[in-house]
Structure formats: C-alpha cells, structure tokens
Amino acid sequence: MTVSSTPTKSYSFANPWQQHAVWLSCFLVVLAVTFFDTIASMVSVWSRSDTFTHAFLILPISLWLVWGKREALADIAPRHSLLGVVLAGIGTLIWLAGSLVDTLLLQQLGVVIVLIGGIWALIGNEAAKLLLFPLGFLLFMVPMGEELVPGMMEFTADFTVAMVRLSGIPVFREGLYFSLPTGNWSVVEACSGVRYLIASTTLGFLYAHLTYRKPYKKVLFILASILVPIIANGFRAYIIVMLGHLSDMTVATGVDHLVYGWVFFGLVIFVLVTVGNRFSDDVSEDSEGSESVRNTYSPATHRLGGVFAILMMVTLSGPALAYFSDNRATGKQLAELPVLVDTGVIQIAYPWAWQPNMVGGGITKQGYRYEGKTIGVVVQHFASQRQGEELISWNNTLLSTENDAWRTLSQSKASIGLNGTPTDVTRTEISGATETLIVLSWYRVGDTYTTSRLKAKLLEMIAKVTFQRLDAAWIVTSISVEDRNFASDEVRLLEEFSTKAVTTIEQELDRAASIR
Template sequence: MDHAVEKNVSKAAHPLIGKFADHSVKAPNWRKYTFITGLGLLVLFALFWPTFMSMVAIWWRSETFAHGFLIFPISIFLVWRQRATLTQLVPQPDLRALALLILLGLAWMLAQVADVLVIQQLAFVGMIPAMVCLLLGWSVTKAIIFPLGFLLFAVPMGEALIPPMMDFTADFTINLLQLTGIPVYRQGTFFSIPSGDWSVVEGCSGVRYLIASLTLGCLYAYLNYYSYWRRALFIAFSAMMPIIANGFRAYMIVMIAHLSDMKLALGVDHFIYGWVFFGIVMMVMFWIGTFWREREPVPRAIDTGAQRGEDRTGGMGFSPGVALMVGLLVIMIWPAWGTYINRAGQEMTAVTLEPPVTMASWQPIGYRITEWSPHYVNPTAEIQQDYQNNHSQVGVYLAYYQGQKQGAELINSQNVMVVQKHPVWRQLAHQETTVNLQGKQTTVSEAHLNSAHQDLLVWHWNWIAGHYTINSYIAKLLEAGTKLLGKSREGSAIVIYTPIKTNKEEARATMQHFLDDMLPAIEARL
C-alpha cells in the first residue's frame, strides 16, 4: 500500500516523467516526423530554388547582407538547443497551416509576376515555418517560433531606409559640426567645411550597422531574456543605438580629417574606423544588456493533451505523410502558375524610339544642352532629344520597357537620375511636385542636379498600363494586373529637364510650357 502511494505521488510531482507510461497514449515517432519534415523542406527549397539563390547572390555581392550566410545555420542550431523540449511534445499535422501556405504562395506568385524580388523572398522564407506547422503542429512550432522567425533576417531587405537615414546622418553630423563652432555650407547630403568637401552616401547611411545590430540584438535578447517586455525593450534599444552611433561615427570621421589637415579618415582607414567603432558600440550595447539579464525560469510541465487523447492541432487524424502530400500539392501550384503567366506574355519585337515630333514653336536642336543622362537599366529602347523655343531649352529622355522581367524592368532601385559617387553629377535635392498634364494635376518627382558647370531641374514619372504614376507600389500592381489579364506589359519612364538659369520657379515654368505643347507628341511615342 505504501509503495503504491509513493508511486502515485512521484508521478504527480514530476508530470514530465513517465509521460507516455500510459499504454493508451503512444509515444510519437520523432524520427519519422523529422524525416517527413526534412523531406518537405527539401522539396520546398527545390521548388523555389531560384528565389533562394537570388538571396544567396545578394549575400555574396553585398557587404550589408553578407550575414545572411549565417542565418540558416544559426536557426538550425537554435532548434537543436530545443531538442529536449521538443521530445516532450506530441507532433501532429495541423491542416490549418494550409491556409497560410496558400496565402504565402499567392503572394509569391503575384510578386514574381510583378518582379518584386523581396516579396518573393519573404514569401518563400515564410513558407518554411508554415510547412513545419503543417507537418508537426502548432505546439511544436510554438516551441521553436523564434528560430523559425529568425530566418527573416536572411531576406536582404532594408534598402528603402537608405535615403531617410542618409538625411538623418547628414542632419546629425552638420548639427554637431555647428555646435563645435565649425561653419558648414550644405546642399542636400553634400556639405563643405573650411578644410574640405563631404557627402553622405549610401555606405554612410548606417543601414548596414542597423541591420547587423538588429540581427545581433534579436539573437542576444532571445538567449538572455525570457520575459517578452525585456526582449522587446532590448530589440528596440538595438535599433536606436546604431542610428545614433552612426551619426557620431560620421561626425568623428569628419573631425579626424579636419583636425589632421585632411590626412586621416579619408581612404581605407575611413572604413576601418567605421567597423572598429561599430564593434565597440556592439560591445557597449551587450554590456548594457547584462544589467537586464534574467535567470532561466524553472521548467514547467508541458500539457500537450496527449494524456487525455486530445487532438487540439487541427490535424483531423491525418498522417504526416498525407499532410506532406497535400502541402506539396499546394505549394507546387504557384511556381507552375507563375511560369505559365510569364510564358504566356507578349512576344518581344524589335523596337526603335523616334524623337517626339515638333509641335507649337519647339524645335529640335542638333546639340546636347547638357552632358547628363539618367541611368536606366536594360531598357528595350531609349532616346534623348533636346528642344528650343526662343531662349528656352528643354530636353526629353524616354526609356521604354517592352516585356518587363527581373533586371529589365521600369521599377528598379537602380533606375536613378544620378548614380552614387558619380564623378561629375550629384543630386542636391529631391521632392514631389504637382504639374499639369493635359488638364489633369499629376504628381511627379522633381530633382535638382548639379555639376561643376551646370544646374539642372528634372521632372520624371512613369507611364504603365495607360496610367501615370511615381508610386512604385502602384506601378508594380499595375504591372502585375496587366500580366494576369494577359494584356500588354510595356511601360516607359518619362524624364524632362532644363537648365536652372536664375531660379527654380523660372525652370518650372519653362518645363510646364513645354509639356503643355509637347505632351501629346511624347505620348504618341509611348
């Protein structure tokens, strides 16, 4: 009698011991589930291999995203650390994850049709935890939710932050220089001090520091904290600190060069100072984080419902093999559909753009009014022509894209008015402005370009599916819509420019006059 009581007390005090001692509940065959899950993920990678390799290509060529090579190994290691917890859980296919797989597959297909690579990559990475949840269930997925979510850092994204962070770094540096008593003359992200000229370019924006800090900050928070509010606080801290630190870094580099008579912090040491400074910032950030460190909580019994014979995962009695087949059928639809849509597009034909015909009193001139040309990648055809009306001069540049695809598309981050570190031209300002296009008020992008000999005012916008827009998201939706409906996939960039002789208002009036007269001729060439 005493021995029986002792045995029952032992099981009540240690609910994780002898969990599957009840023969009515069969212990899960984790080898089988691991094999089936691994097979499902291998097929997933095979089906979306071009998307995965597009990520690898960016990791290889970009220092900002080189950490991507480490993300998958780190995630696998973090899952391996949880093996003791996982063996206590009862895996069970969860068919509710099929809805997420369908949504992610649809997002991937639409992104492929619209040539939005980052959305394709995000959707692909999102399919990994969805597939795990489908085959192993929510209780298992919840236990490794951070390692699975950590995979998002493998997606090369964040370049949209470069322009605002360049502006912030320029503002921060110039304000500190002025507080130091150094006079500064500023034009956009370019500024001059008595000892020399400076500019905040993409590499100085601090985006690579921010991405690296966020990646390390999330990992540190997961490994050292257990309460959600502490983790969130440290992650927010890891996002703010590199932004502020990068401003001080830029200021220090300018001051080192200024105080050394422009002999230091200009060449390779410019980048060395940056990464050394970033390393120190990370050490300080982790040191501060130790003040919030928590002790690991006492493990609690994990109630999976197995002892009561419950299926709370939505598996509806399906075996992992059947769940795998259903999941693979779902994800195979999207690459096949996307390939069909792309192959069903219009046939490529030879295209030659002709200059817009002369209208009103605007006459084409046989020489260039500027040496500048916008930078558009792989257009099907392009043309640049300058016109004159009395003493007014305006130029037109058209870039035409016939069958848009990745690397040869109208909406591309590499299609810019001036490339970074251009040897002659620089973009001093950029804003949106409203112009009259055949009686309709339309928003266009306005840029002020400068060289040693000339200032230009530039208006540019996009024509796609019969609509004018400067919004990249709207343009991509229009492009996807035309492909899905089997319509023409063509699009064009329209750029007009004029020299700034006295002020911008006069230049704006000149270009508006030109559009009033010549826009019908320009549209006829699209």
C-alpha cells in the same frame, strides 16, 4: 564505498517523429527545387553584399537552437496543422506578388514564410510553439533593409551637421553635401549606418532570446539594439568629420574612416551587450519544455498525407500562376523618339553630358530647341517587365551613387497637363561642374501616369493579373538654368514643352504596345 548512479533519460525521436521527418524532407526538397532561383538570389546577395554576409549564419544558428530543444521535442507528439498551411499560403501569395512586380525582396520573403509555414504544418501547433523563435529567426535570412538607406543618409547628414554647428564650426549644407572651412564632406551609402543597424538588430533578437525570460526585457533590449546603432552612427559620422577637420583633412578622409566606423560599431555592441548582461535572467531551465510530458501519438497517416497534399497545392500554385502570366504576348519596344509636329520645335542631338542612370529596357534620348531654349528628353521603355528588366529598380535613378560629377540640389512635386488633366510629376534640380539642370520625370504604366514607385509596381501587378497591357515607361525632360533662384521662365518652358511632347510620345508608346 557505495557507488550510486542516476539513470539517464534517453531522448530519441521514435517512429512518430521519423514519419513526420519523411514528409518534412519531401516538402523541403519540393521547396528547394520549385523556388531554386529565389533561394539562389538570396545566397547571391549574401555573397556579394557586406551588409548581409551574416545571413549565412542564420540557418545554422536556427538549427543549433532546435537542437537545444531536442529533449523537449522528444516529449511532444508531432501533429499536423492547417494553420501552418494558411501561413504557407500567405507566403505563396507574397512570393506571387513579388514575381508579378519583379521584386526579389518579396519573392525571398515569401519563400521563407512558405518554409516556416510548411514546417509548422507538418510538425503541429505544440511543436511549432516550442520552436517559435528558431523558426521566426529564419526571417533574418531575407536580405531586407537596404530600402532604409536614403532615410538613414538624410538622418546622418542632419545629425552630423547639427553636431558640427553645436561645436561652433560654420557649415554650409546642400542636400547630402556639406562644407567646413577645412574641406568638403558628403554622406554616401556606406555612411548611412544601415549595415550596422541590420547586424545589430539581428544580434539583438538572438541575444534577447538567449539572455532574458521576461518579455518586457526582451522588448527593451531589441528596441535598444535598433535605436542605439542609429544614434551611434550619427556620432560616428560627427567624430570622423571632426577628426578630418582638426587634422586639416589628413585623418579619416579615406578608407581609414570606414575602419574607424567598424571599430566604433564594435565598441557600441560591446557596451550594449555588457549593459544588457547586467539584467540577464536565469534561463538554465527553459519553461517552454520543463513541464511537458510525452503525449500519446495517433498516427492518422491519411490525415498527415492529406495535409501534405494541400500544402503542396498551396506551395506550387504561386509558381504555376506566375509562369502563366509571364508567357503572355507583348508589344514591341520603342525604337526612337518621334519627331514632334510643332512649328516651334527643332530637333537636335541630346545636349547634356548628364543622363539618367537607366538599366534595362529600350533607352532613347533626343534634344530639342523650343522658344530659344535647349531641352533634353530621355525615355526608358519596357514592352514587358521581368527580373532584371524592370521599370522600378534601384538601378534606375536620376543620379548614379557612383557618379560624383552631379548631385541633387532639391526635389519637389510639380504639375503639368497630360491629356488635358493636371498630373503630378517629380521636379528635381541637379548640379554638375558647369551647369545646373531642372528635371521633370514621371512613370507611365500602361496608360496610367504616376510619380510613385509603389503605385507603379502595383499597376504592373494589376496589369498582369487582369491581362491588361504590360508596357511601361520612364519619361524624363530637362532644361538648363543659369541661376536656380531665378528659373521661373525655364520651369514654365519645360512644363509647357513636356505637355506638348508627351502627347506625341504616348501615341508612339500606344502604337508599340499594340504591335504583336
């Protein structure tokens, strides 16, 4: 008997890769130390939010994908790339912008981009191209997507109400609340389907990469992994409402409907993957490394060291600028609302059981009697802003998502005269158990008014970069109405009062900003 053996090719990272690994390790240590708070904030979100628990798996999956490319990487000589430095620079700018406007999401996105850019810079273009997906997949570590919740809640409510009506059941809808003959329902954050969407999208990208070679198949499956959960969540909500309706509100009205939701989502993903598998490609031979040959390596240690030095300067520049900006002198916080100098205004205690959900800053509230009507005023003031103490935050809302006593009936734009100039404000109608309020609200960043959360953030960033005043405020006025359909007089009074009050309030805000 003749025994033949096929020589096994040994793939090992020789000195070139070892040298680059040293520089890469140094970069990772500097990155971890410099951006420790940002990285810790990501891990904190993964830990406390069920929506992003899967993010703990992203880095291990990326490392596993890199390990699968080890044979192809062994045939590539590592280089360095200034394009990677440019990408790291873009990440640093994003992180800096997030730091200046106290937005953790931008800081987290920036750090991950710096990580990807730094790895690219220290392994070269060819190796980075081979690792394109494992590196890009790291972006799923960023806990982003919750900003889609309001839009997804609205879509879910629209879809559910439309389907119930198609089923021949009468529905009365008011915002995100709707009533059937058998009971009342509301669409809350857990019903938005965002957590299903984020999980499905992450799985869709990974599955498409592992299953298909043709780009159009990858794109189609990724689109399906995004669209199918959105539609499926609408059907999930409809099914739960119908179960509750047909069982006379004895089924799917509590925690059990969340369980039904995850079971339904699991079935949807199973069907999606099963259908996708029918069109899978043969990926046993990866075309990315099948024809590569070992390149001649020229150490050029001084060049690699130079690229590393530039990368370090780019990476550290953002935190340095942020530190310099955050340590500027600021004014004082508004202690109380001023007395309005007007013969027609009487100052009283704040009149409502409701007040905006405000976290951080100095919060002052006051009630007034004006032309026989009661008006409430609340001002949230920040002498300066930092993480956790910021004007634009998901915590600062007219209504808390955890408070079922009040609900939004409508929201629109209105215009009042501020300093003689017509200025847009947000007009919101809210309803409680015993009263309905019309609320006007707007932001003041420095001495500029806006209703846009995005513009307020941009104004904050510009103020920090250009060394302007750093104070900001959220001003909220409100009046009670007996019938929201006949509230024109109350609206006129509130707009008139707000115009008068803001002149005195802004004088106090300007005075507080000037105190050092």
